[in-house]
Amino acid sequence: MYPSINLSEHVSVPTYYLVISLAVCISLVWITRRADKNDFNQRKVLDLSLIIMAAGFLGGRLFHILYEEPTYYFQDPVQMLAFWNGGFVFYGGVLLAAPAALFYLYKTDRENIPPYLDLFAPVLAVTYAIGRGACLLAGCCYGKYCELPWAVSGRHPTQAYSALWEIGVVFILLGLEKQNKRPGFIFYLWMILHGLGRLMMEAFRDDFRGPHWGLSVSSWISVFIISIGVFLILRRPKNTSKAK
Structure with a gap:
Protein backbone atom coordinates (compact mmCIF):
# COMPACT_ATOMS: atom_id res chain seq x y z
CA MET A 1 0.00 0.00 0.00
CA TYR A 2 1.09 3.58 -0.62
CA PRO A 3 -0.89 5.79 1.78
CA SER A 4 1.29 8.81 1.06
CA ILE A 5 3.87 10.13 -1.37
CA ASN A 6 6.89 11.72 0.27
CA LEU A 7 7.90 14.92 -1.48
CA SER A 8 10.64 15.65 1.04
CA GLU A 9 11.74 14.62 4.51
CA HIS A 10 8.99 16.71 6.09
CA VAL A 11 6.38 16.98 3.35
CA SER A 12 4.11 14.20 2.11
CA VAL A 13 0.92 14.08 0.07
CA PRO A 14 -1.88 11.60 0.93
CA THR A 15 -2.15 9.29 -2.06
CA TYR A 16 -5.91 8.99 -1.63
CA TYR A 17 -6.53 12.71 -2.04
CA LEU A 18 -4.07 12.98 -4.90
CA VAL A 19 -5.90 10.27 -6.86
CA ILE A 20 -9.31 11.72 -5.98
CA SER A 21 -8.14 15.12 -7.23
CA LEU A 22 -7.05 13.45 -10.46
CA ALA A 23 -10.46 11.80 -10.76
CA VAL A 24 -12.21 15.16 -10.36
CA CYS A 25 -10.03 16.79 -13.02
CA ILE A 26 -10.58 13.95 -15.50
CA SER A 27 -14.33 13.97 -14.84
CA LEU A 28 -14.67 17.72 -15.34
CA VAL A 29 -12.76 17.63 -18.61
CA TRP A 30 -14.77 14.67 -19.89
CA ILE A 31 -18.19 15.99 -18.87
CA THR A 32 -17.36 19.30 -20.57
CA ARG A 33 -16.46 17.54 -23.80
CA ARG A 34 -19.54 15.35 -23.61
CA ALA A 35 -21.67 18.45 -23.12
CA ASP A 36 -20.19 20.08 -26.24
CA LYS A 37 -20.52 16.94 -28.31
CA ASN A 38 -24.16 16.38 -27.34
CA ASP A 39 -25.25 20.04 -27.51
CA PHE A 40 -25.88 20.54 -23.82
CA ASN A 41 -25.63 23.89 -22.08
CA GLN A 42 -22.02 23.80 -20.88
CA ARG A 43 -22.53 26.33 -18.10
CA LYS A 44 -25.46 24.37 -16.71
CA VAL A 45 -23.47 21.13 -16.89
CA LEU A 46 -20.56 22.69 -14.99
CA ASP A 47 -22.93 24.16 -12.37
CA LEU A 48 -24.46 20.74 -11.95
CA SER A 49 -21.00 19.18 -11.64
CA LEU A 50 -20.08 21.60 -8.86
CA ILE A 51 -23.33 20.84 -7.03
CA ILE A 52 -22.66 17.11 -7.25
CA MET A 53 -19.09 17.52 -6.00
CA ALA A 54 -20.01 19.82 -3.10
CA ALA A 55 -23.03 17.79 -2.01
CA GLY A 56 -21.13 14.53 -2.47
CA PHE A 57 -18.27 15.79 -0.32
CA LEU A 58 -20.61 16.95 2.44
CA GLY A 59 -22.82 13.86 2.31
CA GLY A 60 -19.87 11.47 2.32
CA ARG A 61 -18.40 13.20 5.34
CA LEU A 62 -21.67 13.41 7.28
CA PHE A 63 -22.44 9.73 6.71
CA HIS A 64 -19.03 8.81 8.09
CA ILE A 65 -19.48 11.05 11.14
CA LEU A 66 -23.08 10.11 11.97
CA TYR A 67 -23.02 6.42 11.08
CA GLU A 68 -19.48 5.10 11.37
CA PHE A 88 -15.83 9.59 3.64
CA VAL A 89 -18.55 7.20 2.48
CA PHE A 90 -19.45 7.01 -1.21
CA TYR A 91 -23.09 6.20 -0.65
CA GLY A 92 -23.32 9.02 1.87
CA GLY A 93 -22.27 11.33 -0.93
CA VAL A 94 -24.83 9.78 -3.27
CA LEU A 95 -27.66 10.22 -0.76
CA LEU A 96 -27.06 13.97 -0.65
CA ALA A 97 -25.74 14.65 -4.16
CA ALA A 98 -28.65 12.90 -5.93
CA PRO A 99 -31.46 15.02 -4.43
CA ALA A 100 -29.35 18.19 -4.75
CA ALA A 101 -28.73 17.52 -8.45
CA LEU A 102 -32.35 16.60 -9.13
CA PHE A 103 -33.57 19.73 -7.33
CA TYR A 104 -31.28 21.90 -9.46
CA LEU A 105 -32.43 20.24 -12.68
CA TYR A 106 -36.08 20.47 -11.63
CA LYS A 107 -35.70 24.19 -11.04
CA THR A 108 -33.74 24.93 -14.22
CA ASP A 109 -34.90 22.40 -16.84
CA ARG A 110 -37.49 20.00 -15.47
CA GLU A 111 -38.50 18.78 -18.93
CA ASN A 112 -35.05 17.42 -19.70
CA ILE A 113 -33.87 15.74 -16.51
CA PRO A 114 -33.38 12.22 -18.02
CA PRO A 115 -31.01 13.40 -20.80
CA TYR A 116 -28.81 15.09 -18.22
CA LEU A 117 -28.75 11.89 -16.18
CA ASP A 118 -27.59 9.95 -19.23
CA LEU A 119 -24.89 12.53 -19.90
CA PHE A 120 -23.40 12.06 -16.44
CA ALA A 121 -23.76 8.26 -16.12
CA PRO A 122 -20.45 7.09 -17.67
CA VAL A 123 -18.57 9.99 -16.07
CA LEU A 124 -19.85 8.98 -12.64
CA ALA A 125 -18.78 5.40 -13.33
CA VAL A 126 -15.24 6.46 -14.28
CA THR A 127 -15.00 8.70 -11.22
CA TYR A 128 -16.04 5.81 -8.99
CA ALA A 129 -13.53 3.44 -10.61
CA ILE A 130 -10.65 5.87 -10.09
CA GLY A 131 -11.83 6.47 -6.53
CA ARG A 132 -11.63 2.77 -5.78
CA GLY A 133 -8.08 2.84 -7.09
CA ALA A 134 -7.41 5.49 -4.46
CA CYS A 135 -8.86 3.17 -1.81
CA LEU A 136 -6.54 0.37 -2.95
CA LEU A 137 -3.49 2.60 -2.60
CA ALA A 138 -4.64 3.91 0.78
CA GLY A 139 -5.36 0.41 2.10
CA LYS A 144 -11.29 -10.99 3.46
CA TYR A 145 -8.26 -13.25 3.88
CA CYS A 146 -7.19 -14.62 0.52
CA GLU A 147 -4.41 -16.88 -0.78
CA LEU A 148 -5.12 -16.33 -4.47
CA PRO A 149 -2.25 -15.13 -6.73
CA TRP A 150 -3.77 -11.64 -7.01
CA ALA A 151 -4.19 -11.17 -3.27
CA VAL A 152 -2.88 -7.89 -1.85
CA SER A 153 -1.30 -8.19 1.59
CA GLY A 154 -3.08 -11.54 1.95
CA ARG A 155 -6.54 -10.15 1.30
CA HIS A 156 -9.05 -9.91 -1.54
CA PRO A 157 -8.39 -6.62 -3.37
CA THR A 158 -12.04 -5.63 -3.22
CA GLN A 159 -11.13 -2.11 -4.30
CA ALA A 160 -9.64 -3.49 -7.54
CA TYR A 161 -12.68 -5.73 -8.05
CA SER A 162 -14.93 -2.67 -7.85
CA ALA A 163 -12.73 -0.60 -10.15
CA LEU A 164 -12.54 -3.30 -12.84
CA TRP A 165 -16.29 -3.93 -12.66
CA GLU A 166 -17.04 -0.22 -13.00
CA ILE A 167 -14.69 0.15 -15.95
CA GLY A 168 -16.62 -2.66 -17.61
CA VAL A 169 -19.82 -0.77 -16.85
CA VAL A 170 -18.39 2.32 -18.56
CA PHE A 171 -17.82 0.38 -21.78
CA ILE A 172 -21.33 -1.07 -21.61
CA LEU A 173 -22.89 2.37 -21.14
CA LEU A 174 -20.86 3.94 -23.94
CA GLY A 175 -21.64 1.01 -26.23
CA LEU A 176 -25.38 1.35 -25.69
CA GLU A 177 -25.43 5.13 -25.63
CA LYS A 178 -25.57 5.63 -29.38
CA GLN A 179 -28.22 2.96 -29.84
CA ASN A 180 -30.47 4.11 -27.02
CA LYS A 181 -33.45 6.27 -27.91
CA ARG A 182 -35.09 6.46 -24.50
CA PRO A 183 -33.91 9.34 -22.25
CA GLY A 184 -32.81 8.14 -18.85
CA PHE A 185 -32.17 4.52 -19.82
CA ILE A 186 -28.37 4.79 -19.65
CA PHE A 187 -28.45 6.26 -16.16
CA PHE A 208 -15.34 -2.52 9.77
CA ARG A 209 -17.88 -1.32 7.21
CA GLY A 210 -18.28 -4.75 5.66
CA PRO A 211 -21.25 -7.07 6.23
CA HIS A 212 -22.02 -8.13 9.79
CA TRP A 213 -24.89 -10.46 10.67
CA GLY A 214 -26.34 -10.24 7.21
CA LEU A 215 -26.09 -7.40 4.74
CA SER A 216 -24.08 -4.24 5.33
CA VAL A 217 -25.76 -0.85 5.11
CA SER A 218 -24.03 -0.37 1.74
CA SER A 219 -25.57 -3.63 0.52
CA TRP A 220 -29.04 -2.49 1.55
CA ILE A 221 -28.52 0.83 -0.24
CA SER A 222 -27.33 -1.11 -3.30
CA VAL A 223 -30.50 -3.21 -3.25
CA PHE A 224 -32.55 -0.02 -3.05
CA ILE A 225 -30.67 1.56 -5.97
CA ILE A 226 -31.05 -1.59 -8.09
CA SER A 227 -34.77 -1.68 -7.33
CA ILE A 228 -35.25 1.95 -8.32
CA GLY A 229 -33.27 1.40 -11.52
CA VAL A 230 -35.33 -1.64 -12.49
CA PHE A 231 -38.56 0.23 -11.74
CA LEU A 232 -37.54 3.22 -13.87
CA ILE A 233 -36.53 1.01 -16.80
CA LEU A 234 -39.70 -1.07 -16.68
CA ARG A 235 -42.14 1.79 -16.22
CA ARG A 236 -43.85 3.20 -19.27
CA PRO A 237 -41.84 6.19 -20.49
CA LYS A 238 -43.45 9.59 -20.82
CA ASN A 239 -43.04 11.83 -23.81
CA THR A 240 -40.06 14.09 -23.13
CA SER A 241 -38.49 16.96 -25.02
CA LYS A 242 -34.94 16.69 -26.28
CA ALA A 243 -34.23 20.39 -26.15
CA LYS A 244 -31.26 21.15 -23.95
Missing part, protein backbone atom coordinates in the same frame (compact mmCIF):
# COMPACT_ATOMS: atom_id res chain seq x y z
CA GLU A 69 -17.82 7.07 14.18
CA PRO A 70 -20.44 9.20 16.02
CA THR A 71 -18.96 8.62 19.47
CA TYR A 72 -15.48 9.71 18.41
CA TYR A 73 -16.67 12.90 16.74
CA PHE A 74 -19.19 13.87 19.42
CA GLN A 75 -16.44 13.60 22.03
CA ASP A 76 -14.19 15.86 19.94
CA PRO A 77 -16.40 17.87 17.53
CA VAL A 78 -13.45 19.80 16.11
CA GLN A 79 -12.32 16.58 14.40
CA MET A 80 -15.42 16.76 12.19
CA LEU A 81 -13.60 19.44 10.23
CA ALA A 82 -10.37 17.45 9.92
CA PHE A 83 -11.40 15.83 6.65
CA TRP A 84 -7.75 15.56 5.56
CA ASN A 85 -7.45 12.66 8.01
CA GLY A 86 -9.92 10.66 5.93
CA GLY A 87 -13.46 9.56 6.61
CA CYS A 140 -8.97 1.05 3.11
CA CYS A 141 -12.10 -0.93 2.14
CA TYR A 142 -10.05 -4.14 2.23
CA GLY A 143 -11.31 -7.67 1.67
CA TYR A 188 -31.01 3.75 -14.91
CA LEU A 189 -28.87 0.94 -16.30
CA TRP A 190 -25.86 2.39 -14.49
CA MET A 191 -27.84 2.31 -11.24
CA ILE A 192 -28.53 -1.40 -11.71
CA LEU A 193 -25.04 -2.40 -12.81
CA HIS A 194 -23.32 -0.30 -10.16
CA GLY A 195 -25.56 -1.71 -7.45
CA LEU A 196 -24.87 -5.28 -8.57
CA GLY A 197 -21.13 -4.66 -8.57
CA ARG A 198 -21.25 -3.15 -5.11
CA LEU A 199 -23.23 -6.11 -3.79
CA MET A 200 -20.62 -8.54 -5.11
CA MET A 201 -17.77 -6.47 -3.71
CA GLU A 202 -19.41 -6.29 -0.29
CA ALA A 203 -19.52 -10.11 -0.17
CA PHE A 204 -15.70 -10.16 -0.19
CA ARG A 205 -15.20 -7.18 2.09
CA ASP A 206 -13.89 -7.53 5.63
CA ASP A 207 -13.23 -4.06 7.02
Whole structure:
Protein backbone atom coordinates (compact mmCIF):
# COMPACT_ATOMS: atom_id res chain seq x y z
CA MET A 1 0.00 0.00 0.00
CA TYR A 2 1.09 3.58 -0.62
CA PRO A 3 -0.89 5.79 1.78
CA SER A 4 1.29 8.81 1.06
CA ILE A 5 3.87 10.13 -1.37
CA ASN A 6 6.89 11.72 0.27
CA LEU A 7 7.90 14.92 -1.48
CA SER A 8 10.64 15.65 1.04
CA GLU A 9 11.74 14.62 4.51
CA HIS A 10 8.99 16.71 6.09
CA VAL A 11 6.38 16.98 3.35
CA SER A 12 4.11 14.20 2.11
CA VAL A 13 0.92 14.08 0.07
CA PRO A 14 -1.88 11.60 0.93
CA THR A 15 -2.15 9.29 -2.06
CA TYR A 16 -5.91 8.99 -1.63
CA TYR A 17 -6.53 12.71 -2.04
CA LEU A 18 -4.07 12.98 -4.90
CA VAL A 19 -5.90 10.27 -6.86
CA ILE A 20 -9.31 11.72 -5.98
CA SER A 21 -8.14 15.12 -7.23
CA LEU A 22 -7.05 13.45 -10.46
CA ALA A 23 -10.46 11.80 -10.76
CA VAL A 24 -12.21 15.16 -10.36
CA CYS A 25 -10.03 16.79 -13.02
CA ILE A 26 -10.58 13.95 -15.50
CA SER A 27 -14.33 13.97 -14.84
CA LEU A 28 -14.67 17.72 -15.34
CA VAL A 29 -12.76 17.63 -18.61
CA TRP A 30 -14.77 14.67 -19.89
CA ILE A 31 -18.19 15.99 -18.87
CA THR A 32 -17.36 19.30 -20.57
CA ARG A 33 -16.46 17.54 -23.80
CA ARG A 34 -19.54 15.35 -23.61
CA ALA A 35 -21.67 18.45 -23.12
CA ASP A 36 -20.19 20.08 -26.24
CA LYS A 37 -20.52 16.94 -28.31
CA ASN A 38 -24.16 16.38 -27.34
CA ASP A 39 -25.25 20.04 -27.51
CA PHE A 40 -25.88 20.54 -23.82
CA ASN A 41 -25.63 23.89 -22.08
CA GLN A 42 -22.02 23.80 -20.88
CA ARG A 43 -22.53 26.33 -18.10
CA LYS A 44 -25.46 24.37 -16.71
CA VAL A 45 -23.47 21.13 -16.89
CA LEU A 46 -20.56 22.69 -14.99
CA ASP A 47 -22.93 24.16 -12.37
CA LEU A 48 -24.46 20.74 -11.95
CA SER A 49 -21.00 19.18 -11.64
CA LEU A 50 -20.08 21.60 -8.86
CA ILE A 51 -23.33 20.84 -7.03
CA ILE A 52 -22.66 17.11 -7.25
CA MET A 53 -19.09 17.52 -6.00
CA ALA A 54 -20.01 19.82 -3.10
CA ALA A 55 -23.03 17.79 -2.01
CA GLY A 56 -21.13 14.53 -2.47
CA PHE A 57 -18.27 15.79 -0.32
CA LEU A 58 -20.61 16.95 2.44
CA GLY A 59 -22.82 13.86 2.31
CA GLY A 60 -19.87 11.47 2.32
CA ARG A 61 -18.40 13.20 5.34
CA LEU A 62 -21.67 13.41 7.28
CA PHE A 63 -22.44 9.73 6.71
CA HIS A 64 -19.03 8.81 8.09
CA ILE A 65 -19.48 11.05 11.14
CA LEU A 66 -23.08 10.11 11.97
CA TYR A 67 -23.02 6.42 11.08
CA GLU A 68 -19.48 5.10 11.37
CA GLU A 69 -17.82 7.07 14.18
CA PRO A 70 -20.44 9.20 16.02
CA THR A 71 -18.96 8.62 19.47
CA TYR A 72 -15.48 9.71 18.41
CA TYR A 73 -16.67 12.90 16.74
CA PHE A 74 -19.19 13.87 19.42
CA GLN A 75 -16.44 13.60 22.03
CA ASP A 76 -14.19 15.86 19.94
CA PRO A 77 -16.40 17.87 17.53
CA VAL A 78 -13.45 19.80 16.11
CA GLN A 79 -12.32 16.58 14.40
CA MET A 80 -15.42 16.76 12.19
CA LEU A 81 -13.60 19.44 10.23
CA ALA A 82 -10.37 17.45 9.92
CA PHE A 83 -11.40 15.83 6.65
CA TRP A 84 -7.75 15.56 5.56
CA ASN A 85 -7.45 12.66 8.01
CA GLY A 86 -9.92 10.66 5.93
CA GLY A 87 -13.46 9.56 6.61
CA PHE A 88 -15.83 9.59 3.64
CA VAL A 89 -18.55 7.20 2.48
CA PHE A 90 -19.45 7.01 -1.21
CA TYR A 91 -23.09 6.20 -0.65
CA GLY A 92 -23.32 9.02 1.87
CA GLY A 93 -22.27 11.33 -0.93
CA VAL A 94 -24.83 9.78 -3.27
CA LEU A 95 -27.66 10.22 -0.76
CA LEU A 96 -27.06 13.97 -0.65
CA ALA A 97 -25.74 14.65 -4.16
CA ALA A 98 -28.65 12.90 -5.93
CA PRO A 99 -31.46 15.02 -4.43
CA ALA A 100 -29.35 18.19 -4.75
CA ALA A 101 -28.73 17.52 -8.45
CA LEU A 102 -32.35 16.60 -9.13
CA PHE A 103 -33.57 19.73 -7.33
CA TYR A 104 -31.28 21.90 -9.46
CA LEU A 105 -32.43 20.24 -12.68
CA TYR A 106 -36.08 20.47 -11.63
CA LYS A 107 -35.70 24.19 -11.04
CA THR A 108 -33.74 24.93 -14.22
CA ASP A 109 -34.90 22.40 -16.84
CA ARG A 110 -37.49 20.00 -15.47
CA GLU A 111 -38.50 18.78 -18.93
CA ASN A 112 -35.05 17.42 -19.70
CA ILE A 113 -33.87 15.74 -16.51
CA PRO A 114 -33.38 12.22 -18.02
CA PRO A 115 -31.01 13.40 -20.80
CA TYR A 116 -28.81 15.09 -18.22
CA LEU A 117 -28.75 11.89 -16.18
CA ASP A 118 -27.59 9.95 -19.23
CA LEU A 119 -24.89 12.53 -19.90
CA PHE A 120 -23.40 12.06 -16.44
CA ALA A 121 -23.76 8.26 -16.12
CA PRO A 122 -20.45 7.09 -17.67
CA VAL A 123 -18.57 9.99 -16.07
CA LEU A 124 -19.85 8.98 -12.64
CA ALA A 125 -18.78 5.40 -13.33
CA VAL A 126 -15.24 6.46 -14.28
CA THR A 127 -15.00 8.70 -11.22
CA TYR A 128 -16.04 5.81 -8.99
CA ALA A 129 -13.53 3.44 -10.61
CA ILE A 130 -10.65 5.87 -10.09
CA GLY A 131 -11.83 6.47 -6.53
CA ARG A 132 -11.63 2.77 -5.78
CA GLY A 133 -8.08 2.84 -7.09
CA ALA A 134 -7.41 5.49 -4.46
CA CYS A 135 -8.86 3.17 -1.81
CA LEU A 136 -6.54 0.37 -2.95
CA LEU A 137 -3.49 2.60 -2.60
CA ALA A 138 -4.64 3.91 0.78
CA GLY A 139 -5.36 0.41 2.10
CA CYS A 140 -8.97 1.05 3.11
CA CYS A 141 -12.10 -0.93 2.14
CA TYR A 142 -10.05 -4.14 2.23
CA GLY A 143 -11.31 -7.67 1.67
CA LYS A 144 -11.29 -10.99 3.46
CA TYR A 145 -8.26 -13.25 3.88
CA CYS A 146 -7.19 -14.62 0.52
CA GLU A 147 -4.41 -16.88 -0.78
CA LEU A 148 -5.12 -16.33 -4.47
CA PRO A 149 -2.25 -15.13 -6.73
CA TRP A 150 -3.77 -11.64 -7.01
CA ALA A 151 -4.19 -11.17 -3.27
CA VAL A 152 -2.88 -7.89 -1.85
CA SER A 153 -1.30 -8.19 1.59
CA GLY A 154 -3.08 -11.54 1.95
CA ARG A 155 -6.54 -10.15 1.30
CA HIS A 156 -9.05 -9.91 -1.54
CA PRO A 157 -8.39 -6.62 -3.37
CA THR A 158 -12.04 -5.63 -3.22
CA GLN A 159 -11.13 -2.11 -4.30
CA ALA A 160 -9.64 -3.49 -7.54
CA TYR A 161 -12.68 -5.73 -8.05
CA SER A 162 -14.93 -2.67 -7.85
CA ALA A 163 -12.73 -0.60 -10.15
CA LEU A 164 -12.54 -3.30 -12.84
CA TRP A 165 -16.29 -3.93 -12.66
CA GLU A 166 -17.04 -0.22 -13.00
CA ILE A 167 -14.69 0.15 -15.95
CA GLY A 168 -16.62 -2.66 -17.61
CA VAL A 169 -19.82 -0.77 -16.85
CA VAL A 170 -18.39 2.32 -18.56
CA PHE A 171 -17.82 0.38 -21.78
CA ILE A 172 -21.33 -1.07 -21.61
CA LEU A 173 -22.89 2.37 -21.14
CA LEU A 174 -20.86 3.94 -23.94
CA GLY A 175 -21.64 1.01 -26.23
CA LEU A 176 -25.38 1.35 -25.69
CA GLU A 177 -25.43 5.13 -25.63
CA LYS A 178 -25.57 5.63 -29.38
CA GLN A 179 -28.22 2.96 -29.84
CA ASN A 180 -30.47 4.11 -27.02
CA LYS A 181 -33.45 6.27 -27.91
CA ARG A 182 -35.09 6.46 -24.50
CA PRO A 183 -33.91 9.34 -22.25
CA GLY A 184 -32.81 8.14 -18.85
CA PHE A 185 -32.17 4.52 -19.82
CA ILE A 186 -28.37 4.79 -19.65
CA PHE A 187 -28.45 6.26 -16.16
CA TYR A 188 -31.01 3.75 -14.91
CA LEU A 189 -28.87 0.94 -16.30
CA TRP A 190 -25.86 2.39 -14.49
CA MET A 191 -27.84 2.31 -11.24
CA ILE A 192 -28.53 -1.40 -11.71
CA LEU A 193 -25.04 -2.40 -12.81
CA HIS A 194 -23.32 -0.30 -10.16
CA GLY A 195 -25.56 -1.71 -7.45
CA LEU A 196 -24.87 -5.28 -8.57
CA GLY A 197 -21.13 -4.66 -8.57
CA ARG A 198 -21.25 -3.15 -5.11
CA LEU A 199 -23.23 -6.11 -3.79
CA MET A 200 -20.62 -8.54 -5.11
CA MET A 201 -17.77 -6.47 -3.71
CA GLU A 202 -19.41 -6.29 -0.29
CA ALA A 203 -19.52 -10.11 -0.17
CA PHE A 204 -15.70 -10.16 -0.19
CA ARG A 205 -15.20 -7.18 2.09
CA ASP A 206 -13.89 -7.53 5.63
CA ASP A 207 -13.23 -4.06 7.02
CA PHE A 208 -15.34 -2.52 9.77
CA ARG A 209 -17.88 -1.32 7.21
CA GLY A 210 -18.28 -4.75 5.66
CA PRO A 211 -21.25 -7.07 6.23
CA HIS A 212 -22.02 -8.13 9.79
CA TRP A 213 -24.89 -10.46 10.67
CA GLY A 214 -26.34 -10.24 7.21
CA LEU A 215 -26.09 -7.40 4.74
CA SER A 216 -24.08 -4.24 5.33
CA VAL A 217 -25.76 -0.85 5.11
CA SER A 218 -24.03 -0.37 1.74
CA SER A 219 -25.57 -3.63 0.52
CA TRP A 220 -29.04 -2.49 1.55
CA ILE A 221 -28.52 0.83 -0.24
CA SER A 222 -27.33 -1.11 -3.30
CA VAL A 223 -30.50 -3.21 -3.25
CA PHE A 224 -32.55 -0.02 -3.05
CA ILE A 225 -30.67 1.56 -5.97
CA ILE A 226 -31.05 -1.59 -8.09
CA SER A 227 -34.77 -1.68 -7.33
CA ILE A 228 -35.25 1.95 -8.32
CA GLY A 229 -33.27 1.40 -11.52
CA VAL A 230 -35.33 -1.64 -12.49
CA PHE A 231 -38.56 0.23 -11.74
CA LEU A 232 -37.54 3.22 -13.87
CA ILE A 233 -36.53 1.01 -16.80
CA LEU A 234 -39.70 -1.07 -16.68
CA ARG A 235 -42.14 1.79 -16.22
CA ARG A 236 -43.85 3.20 -19.27
CA PRO A 237 -41.84 6.19 -20.49
CA LYS A 238 -43.45 9.59 -20.82
CA ASN A 239 -43.04 11.83 -23.81
CA THR A 240 -40.06 14.09 -23.13
CA SER A 241 -38.49 16.96 -25.02
CA LYS A 242 -34.94 16.69 -26.28
CA ALA A 243 -34.23 20.39 -26.15
CA LYS A 244 -31.26 21.15 -23.95
